[in-house]
Structures are given as C-alpha cells and as structure tokens.
Amino acid sequence: MLPDPAAVRTVRSADGAVLNVEEYGPAGAPLIVLAHGWTCSTTFWAPVVNRLAADFRVVAYDQRGHGRSPAPADAAGYSTAKLADDLEAVLAATVPAGRRAVLAGHSMGGMTIMAAGDRPGVARRTAANVLVNTGPGELVAELAVLPAAVRARGLRRFLHRRILRSRLPLGPVTALTRAALKYATMGPATPADRVAACAQVVHACPTRVRFHWATVLDTLDVHDALARITAPTAVIAGSHDRLTPPVHARRIAAALADPRGLLELPGTGHMSPVERPAEVAAEIRRIAALAASLPDAEPAAAPATAAPAADPPATDPSAAVASAAKPLEETA
Numbered sequence: 001m002l003p004d005p006a007a008v009r010t011v012r013s014a015d016g017a018v019l020n021v022e023e024y025g026p027a028g029a030p031l032i033v034l035a036h037g038w039t040c041s042t043t044f045w046a047p048v049v050n051r052l053a054a055d056f057r058v059v060a061y062d063q064r065g066h067g068r069s070p071a072p073a074d075a076a077g078y079s080t081a082k083l084a085d086d087l088e089a090v091l092a093a094t095v096p097a098g099r100r101a102v103l104a105g106h107s108m109g110g111m112t113i114m115a116a117g118d119r120p121g122v123a124r125r126t127a128a129n130v131l132v133n134t135g136p137g138e139l140v141a142e143l144a145v146l147p148a149a150v151r152a153r154g155l156r157r158f159l160h161r162r163i164l165r166s167r168l169p170l171g172p173v174t175a176l177t178r179a180a181l182k183y184a185t186m187g188p189a190t191p192a193d194r195v196a197a198c199a200q201v202v203h204a205c206p207t208r209v210r211f212h213w214a215t216v217l218d219t220l221d222v223h224d225a226l227a228r229i230t231a232p233t234a235v236i237a238g239s240h241d242r243l244t245p246p247v248h249a250r251r252i253a254a255a256l257a258d259p260r261g262l263l264e265l266p267g268t269g270h271m272s273p274v275e276r277p278a279e280v281a282a283e284i285r286r287i288a289a290l291a292a293s294l295p296d297a298e299p300a301a302a303p304a305t306a307a308p309a310a311d312p313p314a315t316d317p318s319a320a321v322a323s324a325a326k327p328l329e330e331t332a
Helices: 042-052 080-094 108-115 153-164 175-185 192-203 207-218 246-255 277-293 318-323
Strands: 007-012 018-024 031-035 057-061 101-106 126-132 233-238 259-265
Touching: 007 080, 018 042, 018 080, 031 042, 031 080, 031 108, 042 057, 042 101, 042 192, 042 277, 057 080, 080 101, 080 108, 101 108, 101 277, 108 126, 108 207, 126 277, 153 207, 175 192, 233 246, 233 277, 246 259, 259 277
Parallel strands: 031 057, 031 101, 101 126, 126 233, 233 259
Antiparallel strands: 007 018, 018 057
16 A cells, blocks of 8 residues: 555646546655556555655545546547646646656556657656557557467457457456456456456456456557657566567657667566566666666755665566666766
C-alpha cells in the first residue's frame, strides 16, 4: 500500500478535466513523476513509491477516469492529446520553475510520455524518462493474449480487438478472474499476493472508462512525437509481456534520440512495477543519477543512498543484467 502522502492536490487540465495528484517524500528532493497505465491508478505504483520516497519527491497522478480523477463526460475527453495535456498540467503544477523531473510511465503512462514528446512545456520540465511495458503503436497487431494455436493473422487481430474493446464488466475479484488477469498480464511465477493486488486495482476501473481508453489504444500512433523526445530515456520490458511484447521496447529504443538502455526482465509480464518493483525502482534511480550527472543538470544532486536489494526474480537474476543494453556514451 502507499505511504501517507506529503501532499494531495487537484490539477485542472487544458480542457478543465480534474486530476488527482499525490506527492510523497521530502520537499526539495529530486523529482520523479509517475504516470500509470490503462485500468490502473496511483495505487498501482505503491511498491515502487515505497522504494523511492525516502530520497525523492515522488509525484503520482490518476489518469483521467481512473482512481480519484473523474471520468470525461463523453468520448471527446479520451485521446492521446488529452493524455499529453494532462501530463503537461501535472508537471506545470508540481515541478517548480527552473527544476526538472524524471518521468516514468507504465503502459498507457509510457504512451502519455511519448505523446507529449513534442510539447515544449513538457520538455523543459523533463530531466529524463523511463518507459515501462509500453509501445508507440501497432498494439493490436502485436498482442499475444491468444494462444499460438490461433495462427491466422486476420483472425488473431479480430479476436484481440474484441478482447481489448470488450464492454463486459469485470465484476468482483474471484479466483477465476485472478487467474485470467495473471495469464494475460503477469509472468507465470508471479506470487499470489501481487496478482491479488493488481486485480483489486484493475477491477476498480469503471467499465465505460476501460472501453473508451481501449478505443484510443486500438488506433494508437505516437511514433512522430516519440522521435521528438530529446531527454535521456531508458526502456523496460518484460520477457513474458503479452500486452506490449518486447518488440515494442526495441522499436522505442531504436527511435529515441538519446537512448540510455533497454532492460528486459526475464519471466516478467506486463505489470513490471508490481512484479519486479525493486528492479524498476533501481532503474529509475539509475536514470535519475545519470540525469543529475549531465552538464546541464539542475543544481540539486541525486541521492547518494544505495538502491535497495532486488526482489527474488522468477528466473536467474543475472539474465536481467545480461539483457540490459549498455548505456550509450554520455555527452553534453
């Protein structure tokens, strides 16, 4: 669960949408802003926030329609442009003039960061990015929820689209729904308590909100804005991610102007911040330290405390190290 927040505020986006924003950790510490994914909320980030809040000012916000942020009145309130507007509004409200934050986005949160890649107001408040289990487009084409026995490409695309855009309510959390969620979104060795925690978050998302954002994801294309991100950016993927398979992470890394590593977590599904929070938090710390070391970094120094020990992984942890791309040479 999340610690007690140091501050809670509401932020209004460009179209008047109200966003719930929570802040954790000491005021004046290096800033990290977390954007969660589709059907999730700030609660999703709890395992990562708990590993960072001692040394960073961590800002987490509920995407519109999720958590404590009210849902848009109609379909016009759902788009990648709205996601970018919301991120820009949160940064304007929480990152003081002259300072910059490390942005970390999971799934739709990563898509939010990519969608805002052409926003000057976002760029001037961004020190670096971490994109987790996400993709810039072609989501339906790459979905791997259906078993390999369904081979016909057209049929797979049709069925995956029906799954993505389902209007069926999820109902209460049961053993069956936990099993289905684990199969679709998490690695096979994910502990039961982490599956249960994810299920509680996902089932809390209103059916209407889930459907409207699914229609946006169905036709997602943020490639152009991704190519305009100039801040140092790291990418995290899960080897068993059925929703955004590692092919997306490789495409993102290839498109970035300043890629700073691709970490593929073995045995991990789509929910890396819950499945492998220690590794995700450690990568955010690494990128925060890197951003602070660059010549144009803000005066505030990155925390000197060591990263926490990694959670016991589902497979040999050395594989995670081996699969991380070497950071590129740092330049001014």
